Amino acid sequence: MKGAPLKIGFIPLVDAAPLIIARELGFAEEEGIDLELKRSASWSALRDLLYVGQVDAAHMLAPVPVAGALGLGGAGVPLSVISVLSINGNVIGLGQELAYELRNKGHSFSFLNAKEAGKALIGSINDEFRIGVPFPFSMHAELIYYWLSEMGLPAPLGVSVRTIPPSVMVDALKAGEIDAFCVGEPWGSLSVENNVGTLLLPTCAIWKSAPEKVLATRTAWAESEPVLRDRLIRAVWRAARWLSDPSAHSLATEVLSRNEYLNVPAELIGRALSGNLVISAKGEERKIPGFVRFYEGAATFPWKSQAEWIGDRLASRNGLDRAKGREAAARTFRSDFYRAALGGTSAVLPGASSKLEGALSQPAVVSAAQGHLELEADSFFDGQIFEPSRT
Amino acid sequence: MSELLSIVVVESDRDRALQIVDSLRKAGEIEIYVIGTTTSLSREVQKRQPDVVLIDIENPSRDTLEELALASGPLERPVAMFVDQSDDGLSAAAIEAGVSAYVVDGLQPGRLKPILDAAIARFKMFERMRKELAATKQALEERKVIDRAKGMLMKAKGLSENEAYDILRKTAMGQNKRVADVADALVTAAGLLS
Numbered sequence: 306m307k308g309a310p311l312k313i314g315f316i317p318l319v320d321a322a323p324l325i326i327a328r329e330l331g332f333a334e335e336e337g338i339d340l341e342l343k344r345s346a347s348w349s350a351l352r353d354l355l356y357v358g359q360v361d362a363a364h365m366l367a368p369v370p371v372a373g374a375l376g377l378g379g380a381g382v383p384l385s386v387i388s389v390l391s392i393n394g395n396v397i398g399l400g401q402e403l404a405y406e407l408r409n410k411g412h413s414f415s416f417l418n419a420k421e422a423g424k425a426l427i428g429s430i431n432d433e434f435r436i437g438v439p440f441p442f443s444m445h446a447e448l449i450y451y452w453l454s455e456m457g458l459p460a461p462l463g464v465s466v467r468t469i470p471p472s473v474m475v476d477a478l479k480a481g482e483i484d485a486f487c488v489g490e491p492w493g494s495l496s497v498e499n500n501v502g503t504l505l506l507p508t509c510a511i512w513k514s515a516p517e518k519v520l521a522t523r524t525a526w527a528e529s530e531p532v533l534r535d536r537l538i539r540a541v542w543r544a545a546r547w548l549s550d551p552s553a554h555s556l557a558t559e560v561l562s563r564n565e566y567l568n569v570p571a572e573l574i575g576r577a578l579s580g581n582l583v584i585s586a587k588g589e590e591r592k593i594p595g596f597v598r599f600y601e602g603a604a605t606f607p608w609k610s611q612a613e614w615i616g617d618r619l620a621s622r623n624g625l626d627r628a629k630g631r632e633a634a635a636r637t638f639r640s641d642f643y644r645a646a647l648g649g650t651s652a653v654l655p656g657a658s659s660k661l662e663g664a665l666s667q668p669a670v671v672s673a674a675q676g677h678l679e680l681e682a683d684s685f686f687d688g689q690i691f692e693p694s695r696t
Numbered sequence: 697m698s699e700l701l702s703i704v705v706v707e708s709d710r711d712r713a714l715q716i717v718d719s720l721r722k723a724g725e726i727e728i729y730v731i732g733t734t735t736s737l738s739r740e741v742q743k744r745q746p747d748v749v750l751i752d753i754e755n756p757s758r759d760t761l762e763e764l765a766l767a768s769g770p771l772e773r774p775v776a777m778f779v780d781q782s783d784d785g786l787s788a789a790a791i792e793a794g795v796s797a798y799v800v801d802g803l804q805p806g807r808l809k810p811i812l813d814a815a816i817a818r819f820k821m822f823e824r825m826r827k828e829l830a831a832t833k834q835a836l837e838e839r840k841v842i843d844r845a846k847g848m849l850m851k852a853k854g855l856s857e858n859e860a861y862d863i864l865r866k867t868a869m870g871q872n873k874r875v876a877d878v879a880d881a882l883v884t885a886a887g888l889l890s
Contacts, residue, residue, distance in 0.1 A: 346756045347757075347758045349758050349761070350754070350796065353791050354791060357788040359788075439759065440762065468760045468762060470759045470760075473756055473757070
């Protein structure tokens with residue numbers, strides 16, 4: 306018997322994996338829901354499909370629901386984040402000319418150190434530097450602004466940050482419309498494969514635990530459909546748990562590479578899942594444990610403090626009241642819904658719904674709602690610690 | 697705002713662009729520009745300063761237009777994605793038809809409606825053509841696979857074409873699958889074994 310139908314929108318990216326796996330490996334079916342996955346061509350189109358109810362839930366950039374709550378980027382309806390889908394998983398890459406310049410000046414492309422890479426980059430660019438990000442409201446944009454500003458290049462003033470959709474990022478770099486990019490996988494690896502780009506840094510080198518994609522719904526839907534909402538959260542959580550086992554990666558890459566999903570070779574997808582990235586056409590490899598995380602360290606828990614960090618950054622850059630921005634942002638991350646859905650399962654839920662962001666340079670065991678929970682390292686490259694407001 | 701309404705249509709296909717322009721003209725006295733290239737889209741739109749921008753929802757470059765929604769300089773006109781829940785489903789109808797509209801803040805709803813109605817009608821037709829084309833392509837692909845599977849069965853078991861098709865059909869019914877899926881499995885398996 307088929308479950309209750311749910312329409313879910315996604316963008317072809319490796320971090321859509323929990324949704325695709327929930328459908329293809331039967332986790333949705335076990336929860337009595339039937340996921341109809343609809344691929345979308347752009348983030349704005351997907352957001353609008355969600356606004357008008359053409360999809361019930363969507364794979365979404367974490368800052369999009371927050372921006373909406375702050376009144377940025379056009380009028381819509383209130384959105385709720387019912388689960389985080391992934392942590393990290395983006396790469397910063399350079400066009401070949403710029404990469405050559407950095408190498409000439411002695412940069413090692415160690416792919417680890419954001420300070421070193423930032424210094425090398427700033428030393429090799431002029432004031433016409435252009436970097437592509439997939440969307441104005443994205444962790445790509447936030448992390449680029451954060452990184453370059455802290456390195457002494459005040460973005461967006463000193464840098465031209467351009468919006469380029471992921472699927473055309475490689476073409477834009479090739480056509481010389483941008484000098485560098487920050488994009489989710491597999492599009493960075495594709496630039497390497499086509500000998501158009503060289504990867505400089507994974508974004509986890511800027512923030513070790515950045516919330517990347519979320520599962521967003523209309524707030525009105527989440528409130529009026531608690532049963533379906535809970536089933537969806539559980540199905541995605543089970544898919545994420547399955548994805549965390551390295552032995553699942555070869556099957557996961559095969560499924561993701563299908564025409565109707567990412568439609569790129571499985572090998573490219575495998576690089577992101579395993580964290581073994583090839584950074585240049587010469588075949589230089591870099592191992593990044595936890596390059597993209599779907600499960601470990603309560604990865605899918607929607608921390609109010611993550612939302613506040615995003616809200617704080619967006620508000621301050623757009624000249625809005627920061628305290629109000631944080632408050633509005635925190636309301637979009639619904640840790641209450643997440644707790645309600647996973648309360649009766651084997652999931653270990655955090656004791657609090659907000660935490661210091663950036664305080665852990667190493668994984669740490671903290672007390673959970675029941676028992677203990679290991680959180681992953683979450684420090685910023687410059688050691689800043691973000692303190693959320695009391696909730 | 698009482699002057700001629702100006703519209704930018706983002707469409708790289710010349711024929712489609714002409715059809716859109718024709719339908720919009722019927723909606724009233726309007727100044728229409730067509731932008732074909734999607735590179736530097738947001739700069740082009742900014743240069744034209746239109747009241748409305750229409751773009752296919754399947755166009756990935758649409759995301760670059762979102763930058764315009766952030767424009768806040770004194771000389772820049774705020775352009776917002778047109779999603780309004782209080783408009784009798786007009787924006788939902790637009791999105792369903794496959795067209796996205798960016799509208800300058802403060803534009804009278806009464807001036808917008810005939811434009812969007814015309815655009816929606818046109819894009820609905822495009823959407824239907826897109827679906828028909830996809831369905832035709834798939835049907836053709838399936839036909840090819842079924843023909844190959846029939847050929848394999850005829851050769852391997854010395855059957856006539858009708859007998860071969862009968863086997864495919866019966867197997868499909870027995871397994872609660874489509875004939876095309878059974879044929880596809882056979883062709884794939886034969887490819888692996890050869």
